[in-house]
Amino acid sequence: MRIAPFFPLLGLAGLLACSQSEPSSVPEASEKLLAVQMLEAPPMESSDELGGTAALVTAQPAASRKLVYHAEVRMKVADVPATNARMDSLTRAAGAYVEEVSENRADEEWRHRMKIRVAPGRFQGLLRGLGRLGTVESQELTTDDVTAQHADVSARLRSKRALEQRYLALLGKASKVSDILEIEESMGKIREDIEATESRLRALNDEVGFSTITLVYYQPLTRPTPDQPVLSFGSRLVESFYSGWQWCIDVLLGLVAAWPLALLLLAAAALLRRWWRRRRARARQH
Template identity: 55%
Template sequence: MPPSRLLIYHADLRLKVANLPRASARLDSLVHRNGGYLSAATEVRAEGEWRQAITIRVAPARFQPLMAALGGLGTVEEKKLTTDDVTAQHADVAARLATKRAVEKRYIDLLARARKISEVLEVEGKIGEVREEIESTESHLKTLNDEVAYSIISLTCYQPLPQPVPEAPVVSFASRLVESFYTGWTLITSLLIGIVAIWPFLLLGGTGWWAVRRWRRSVAQAEV
């Protein structure tokens, strides 16, 4: 009979709710009813919404039923499910742990037979190193077992908050009069600056007009 697979289930769920306190109370009831618990929770009011971020742990057998129940708290805006098969990883970590424990036992046997202080110190140093590795591997294995035993649901519930509409500023007659005066003055200064800017064209135009008139006068005198 093949060994059972070791699976880690994880879900990301985002819900829009009409009333966050009411949804939160229903959430607690649903989690408790399905044998789960809340491992973390934060709440914040920002960017036009009242939001709760919650991490739920639940046994794999109740993972899908709880997900379906949570969807009834509001409008599901985002839902992501992932499944990680850690069977091979778990077996590898367990094998490494057994090997390190065997090494520790050999060092302990060597320590019992050591006669010199230098040998004792050397073996004790090796035992300290292998015990650190054993603790690290045990912690890794414990984490895998915990993730397999309790699936993770990362839930975000939020309630939109009404945004205040700023009132239109009241513009007084004096303010409008000052603004009109400033606009007129800006127009006049812009016109003067424009005339100054095109003085070469005015000069060329005047010179050309004078030359044409003089030419026409010369032609008229020649015909007479």
């Protein structure tokens, strides 16, 4: 059972009674302030009403549900400029429009990215048309049900607008400057909330009214191979002499770098020679 919405009506009735009857023991400014405080109090909803709203949203038929469709498609094409021309014809035929577009040409590929908005009824048809432009490498489809969110935002907007009308009624009956300033300050806050809620509702309606396709297609590019210069005999002779000299330097540096190995080989040869001499001396003694 809703209780709080009756308090503003009681406050308004009190204001009317005070203006038509003789002054009572309660001052007029106090009654107006009390009415303003009652207006600012959030409405209290019972669990039965909340459950009824949720059941109403759940029981809506599929045709009236608020669905948001998204698709991300990546494909490889043979010619980016030709694909751009075909995309223009395809979007016009589907009644779609391009919201974002970017193009980048690097060393290995030519990439084109675009964000397309299309009516939900032509969403699948446009996707089938895109598949004929090239080789589809990946495709991801998602669907978001925003029925409950849309109903909640709409209900909040109706409540805030009704509250604004009650403030306007109080403002028309206020006589003191302090009361007028207080009511106008509260109305300013309510107006900001209304504009923010309207903006959110417009965004939801735009998402539901136009599905989104994020399309990326690219063309592989091959790097050109430079022609080999034709060298004369003299140039080849000089290059060979330089290569031979460079090889000699590399060998010399390698030998210098291998001095520990050469030292070990010399020590091993000396030990082997001494062992061989001792063996021959023993053989002569026998």
